[in-house]
Amino acid sequence: MSSPDVVRRISSVAIVATFLVLITFLGLLASLRADSSHSSSASDDSYVHLMTLSEDDLALNKPNRRVIILGDVHGMVDSLAEILDATGYNEKNDYLIHVGDIVAKSGVPAALQSLDYFSSLNITGVRGNHDDKVIQWRYWIDEVLASKGGKKWLRQMEKSTPKQIKKYMKSGANLKAKWVIPEGWKFAEEHYWIAKEMSQAHFDYFSRLPLALHIPSLHTFIAHAGLLPTDTSRSHGSPLSRRPSKKRSEEKLRLEQEQALLHKISQNRDPWTVMNMRSILEGGDVTRKGDVGQPWSEIWNEWMDKCGGFDVSDLNDLTDISELGKETKLPCRPSTVIYGHAASRGLDVKRWTMGLDSGCVYGRRLTAMIITSDSKIHNRRPFAEDSEVEELSISHGETGRARLVSISCPEPPPES
Numbered sequence: 001m002s003s004p005d006v007v008r009r010i011s012s013v014a015i016v017a018t019f020l021v022l023i024t025f026l027g028l029l030a031s032l033r034a035d036s037s038h039s040s041s042a043s044d045d046s047y048v049h050l051m052t053l054s055e056d057d058l059a060l061n062k063p064n065r066r067v068i069i070l071g072d073v074h075g076m077v078d079s080l081a082e083i084l085d086a087t088g089y090n091e092k093n094d095y096l097i098h099v100g101d102i103v104a105k106s107g108v109p110a111a112l113q114s115l116d117y118f119s120s121l122n123i124t125g126v127r128g129n130h131d132d133k134v135i136q137w138r139y140w141i142d143e144v145l146a147s148k149g150g151k152k153w154l155r156q157m158e159k160s161t162p163k164q165i166k167k168y169m170k171s172g173a174n175l176k177a178k179w180v181i182p183e184g185w186k187f188a189e190e191h192y193w194i195a196k197e198m199s200q201a202h203f204d205y206f207s208r209l210p211l212a213l214h215i216p217s218l219h220t221f222i223a224h225a226g227l228l229p230t231d232t233s234r235s236h237g238s239p240l241s242r243r244p245s246k247k248r249s250e251e252k253l254r255l256e257q258e259q260a261l262l263h264k265i266s267q268n269r270d271p272w273t274v275m276n277m278r279s280i281l282e283g284g285d286v287t288r289k290g291d292v293g294q295p296w297s298e299i300w301n302e303w304m305d306k307c308g309g310f311d312v313s314d315l316n317d318l319t320d321i322s323e324l325g326k327e328t329k330l331p332c333r334p335s336t337v338i339y340g341h342a343a344s345r346g347l348d349v350k351r352w353t354m355g356l357d358s359g360c361v362y363g364r365r366l367t368a369m370i371i372t373s374d375s376k377i378h379n380r381r382p383f384a385e386d387s388e389v390e391e392l393s394i395s396h397g398e399t400g401r402a403r404l405v406s407i408s409c410p411e412p413p414p415e416s
């Protein structure tokens, strides 16, 4: 072997080795960056998990007082105005609540108007999956803008075409850059621009929206996608299978059990699940797909239908309702979940679950649920003479009634 050959071989080994070390190092760096950007922009402590509404908050004992719960608005501000009008909403007299997804799918200006409305009146509500995407983008944007060179870099990136962005993400350049666009996030698309353009007041309002609302006096929960009555991974018995504690009043027992549903079932503490769940797969996994497995609302209703009051004996470790004998009851009292998110299933009213997303943004309907302490509500004359307004009287809770009002929404423009 001649000496130039040896040199060539040694140097090629050296090049390969250096290259490998460099790749490993860059990969490590990128994964560290990706991790840090994930944890700082989508961390669990950016969520308010729960807000409890007291009897005084609702004040349903006041004359003519109503609680109005709105389905997914998605920036459809004209329809929002219309339904508030159809229900005769009065800011001073009524308590308004939304089920999340107040923005997205109808453009940036509409989203900002929707945020203006909800934030200026500080309307109570929960965080939807689309709201969450906007909020997470805003955390990310604020972080980039706060670091040196961030503003310039962001402006450069925003000038890129969608095709260029796609290429940039695919090439791996994203992972080597100082600022990493998290995997699966859509840069410079609708959620991004809502996040960039919303005011600090919008953001403050948005980021304070809890993942779940609990209304003990109505034995009702509100969450954007839904909640589960049992740990579907089956690692713990359901809180509905055991009497909470001994000597307590019925109301205290119910409160304790409802709180256990929120705190002891791991899926109900998981932000993604509470904002995205549609069904439960055979093995117990939660999915956002609506056309596979079993809708979570069916599982909720199956369990609640089995509640037989607190004198029934404990079945401590029960996780699967199908293991329960036909005549056997559970030591619990039922509670209701009001939610949105599932537009493809349309208005979905079951005994213990109320799905209010009737697909306004897709040109279908916007729905509001009205709760009063007046038990005669279902006999009352309609709120509006308009034939476009539909009304329906439903059961709410064990003895209550509620009213559903819906209006038709405009057809979406062809491209959306």
Ligand SMILES: *[C@@H]1O[C@H](CO)[C@@H](O)[C@H](O)[C@H]1NC(C)=O
Residues within 6 Å of the ligand: 122
């Ligand atoms: C909005 O309402 C929430 C909850 O009721 C409250 O904690 C918050 O202080 C209010 N914000 C403003 C700006 O009034």
